[in-house]
Amino acid sequence: MIHPRAFYEEDTVTAAKNLLGCILVHSEGDATTSGRIVETEAYLRQDPAAHSFRGRTGGNSVLFGPAGHAHVFLVYGLHWCMNVVTGRGSGGGAVLIRALEPSEGVPVMQKRRGLNDLRLLCSGPGRLTQALAITGEYNGLPLNSGPLQIRSPDSISGIAISPGQEIVQTNRVGISKAKDLPCRFFLKGNPYISRGPARKAG
DNA sequence: GTACTGATTTTCT
């Protein structure tokens, strides 16, 4: 099931929580790779750590476009990261996908990553993009059609999390500004979480 | 197991 536009037009924080448990799918030719989203971070327009904070500049114009699109960007010169544009009306909000639990196409992902350990395949923003072969070409693509999609696994009253699954909310990781804001979310006890303070909290 | 360091390029000042 594909999410309607309204799913992404919630506040960024709400969307970040709702995205947990959803499936990110990439289809490229014959190969389909996918994984369940288990960790996200919310970046708001007024957030000093967000790329959209300084307003619309060269590489972030997608953030000011319609919700439900992918924003793919390069960090540290060598790793791709993927955002989902959220919020209504060019708000500049986005949700960073930080970790996936591998689902379909595991052998393909292992090959792309050069690893066998499932826990290391997608447990980080730079890792999951490599595993799903997401690069700058996907910047600006819609997530309800095309090669890159986000699905709900089984709609359980609007929230795609299995019953009893708790969401943990903590501070963010890997940034130096406004890092104390509790805008990071992940599924409690899930082993496919990126490193950082959250690990021990699970 | 934890801690530290290098790689590499885009973007803004």
Add this chain to the structure above:
DNA sequence: GAAAATCAGTACC
């Protein structure tokens, strides 16, 4: 010129 939403490898308990 400096900083950046990271990862993998090495050193050392």
